Structures are given as structure tokens and as C-alpha cells.
Amino acid sequence: MTQPALTTDWYRLSDELTDRERDLISTVRRFVDEEVTPVINDAWERARFPEEIIPKLAELGIVGTFISGYGCPGMTRREAGLVSLEMSRGDGSVNTFFGVHSGLTMGSIDLLGSDEQKQRWLPDMAALRKLGAFALTEPDHGSDSVALETSAVLDGDEYVLTGAKRWIGNAHRADVVVVWARDTSDAKVKAFVVEREESGEFPAGFSAQIIDGKVGKRAIEQSHITIESVRIPATNLLAKSASFRDASAVLAKTRSGASWEAVGHAMACYEIALEYSKTRRQFGSPIAEYQLVQHRLAKMLAEITAMQMYCFRLAELGDTDRLDGSMSSLAKMYTAERGRWVCSEARDILGGNGMLLENHVARHLTDMEVVYTYEGTDSIQSLIVGRAITGVAAFGHRS
DSSP: OOOOOGGGOTTOGGGGOOHHHHHHHHHHHHHIIIIIHHHHHHHHHHTOOOGGGHHHHHTTSOTTTTOEETTEEOOOHHHHHHHHHHHHHHOHHHHHHHIIIIIIIHHHHHHHSOHHHHHHHHHHHHTTSSOEEEEOOBTTBSTTGGGOOOEEEEETTEEEEEEEEEEEETTTTOSEEEEEEEETTTTEEEEEEEEOOTTSSOOTTEEEEEOOOOSSSTTSOEEEEEEEEEEEEGGGBOTTOOSHHHHHHHHHHHTHHHHHHHHHHHHHHHHHHHHHHHHOEETTEEGGGSHHHHHHHHHHHHHHHHHHHHHHHHHHHHHTTOOOHHHHHHHHHHHHHHHHHHHHHHHHHTGGGGGSGGGSHHHHHHHHHHHHHTTSOHHHHHHHHHHHHHSOOOOSOOO
């Protein structure tokens, strides 16, 4: 069974892993090495997701992560985190594809859906027979998504949705899209499921256009969604969805995934830089023999170790129902910033070769730029923590 290499497990956290966790790491790492790594650079350059890996991903039995039943594996928080780490150690776009489908979309249905709704959608999604997307962010509302403008009007036994969403992963290919909209009857933000019709097309008025020109996470296709008087059955309102607090609850259950992802990117870049330093010769010696390079590697390892400790503690708190939003925010704030730094250091150690996709570091570095922004920017995370520290909310304009 494969275990994390000692080069990035300095405090031997792997000694604490269960046999199931070791098997999980081995399974995901093998998938990444055999199915993702050989194709991902080409997919990155084309800015298109490598669809050929989807059947192999379905075979792993990991879709749905911490959801129990409906064909899902019922993982612990640490197991789900390790999956995210290993996916990201290979590629951030593949991890985002998986996280959007398995965590945000399926997580919304599991947390907020009725038993009938769960049975209707989750088994097919667990088997990747149907793909999911989570549509919360809007063109004018990212960090302040609580102010979203997409509306839902009840008209008989249907809801009519109108608005726009942006940066929605998987949207153009999804079969099931969880759309967050404001119910005009009570002004509350709720979750509505838009699904493809039997023809294979989205309902009239719903369109998803891929956003091109990204410099990071290029292989995950994110879309701008236009929603023009889209009619869906009233039964597609997730039964337990009553306010924006429900959206926050979904995000709270998945936010720690961004921290695990940051660790995966940082570990990958550190290991690449370490191996490169042993073979790259300058001034007659491998650069690993120079004090400056050893100092940088030691600092990188120190940050990775701290990031790992954050994530392991997050999982422990989550599995014992002691995790709150400010804890996740503190971890995300730290791991995203330090993960970006580690990847940048690795790129510099590789010099010009660090700019080549074939060496993988540049891809991880640009992916970390995305991680630094999504699931709440560094500034937003600091304000969440600041509110918990002081008891005063400092969001928005203050006179």
C-alpha cells in the first residue's frame, strides 16, 4: 500500500492513518498517475476537460465522499480530505471537477433534499451517469453572494427562474444544476434543481457558455449561465432549502477541501523541486548542495508541515461536530497563501524549466492562484476570522 513519502511527511502523520485511508491514498494516487498525468498537460493547453478519465473515475467508488447511502462511500472528513489532496497533487482542474460534482452539488442534494429527491438524483450522480454543477456565484455577486439577484417566481406548479450565474464549473456538460435563486414570495434564497430534459437539452431559456482565456485551472471548464424565464417543476425546489443559511451550510461542509487542495499542490511542487535540485548542476555541482537552495527547501517543508497539521486538525474537528466556519476560514486563509508561496518557490528553483508544462510546477502554481481566490478570497477569510475574534462584522462599506 502506498503511503505519503517521508519527504513531505516530516512529522509522520501517515503513521496515524487507518488501513482504509492508506488504501484510499493508494487508489487515488494510482488513478492520478495512470489516467490523469499522461493527459493533463494537453488538456490544460487546449483548455478542455479530459472526458476520457470520467469512466475510470467512476470505477474508484469515491464519488459522494462523505455522503452515506445512494451508492456513496460515506467517508470521514479526513478520508474526503485525503482524496482532495491526492487529486490536487496530480491536477487542480480534475480535483475541481470532482469537488463541484461530488461535494457542492451532491452535497446540496444530500443536505437539503427530501428522501425522494435524494433517491431521484444521487445514485446516478454517484455512478457518474449524471454530472452535477453548483450555481451560486453571479457576474456581480461573488464574495457578497448573499445579495444574489437570480429570482424564482412560483407560477402554478412551476417555478420560473431568471438571472445569470458565472464561474460555474461543469455547467455546460452537467445533467443536474443546483441553482441558488431568491424566491419572490418571501425574498429568501433557496436551491432549485435545473436538469436536462429527455432530449438531452437544457430547458428553454437556460444556456451555459464556457469562459475562455483563463490562466489557471484551464482544464476545468467554467461557464457563464444565462437564465431567461426557465420553467422547472415546483418539486425541483430542494425540500429543506429555506434561506441563504442553507447555502452557507453546504459551503461550510466543503470549504475545508480548499485547504486540503492547497496541501496537494504544495506537496507536488516541493517534491518536483527537491528531485530537480538533486540532478540540476550549476557551477559544477547539483544545486541541492548549495546553502541557498537547502534553505529554501527547508522553509518550503516547514510550511507544508504546518498546512498538513491544519488539515488533519480540521478533519478531526469536523468528524466530531466541533468545527465552525471561522476555523475553516483560518485554515483556508493560511494554507492558500502559504501553498501559493511554496509553488512559487518551486517554480523559481527550477528556473526557466519551471515555466514548462512538462515539469508540472507551472500548472500547479497557476492553479494555486485560483485556490487563493475561490471558496472565499484571502480578504474574506480574514474578515470571517476577524469577526470571530472581535465580535464585530467588518464586511462591506463602513462609514
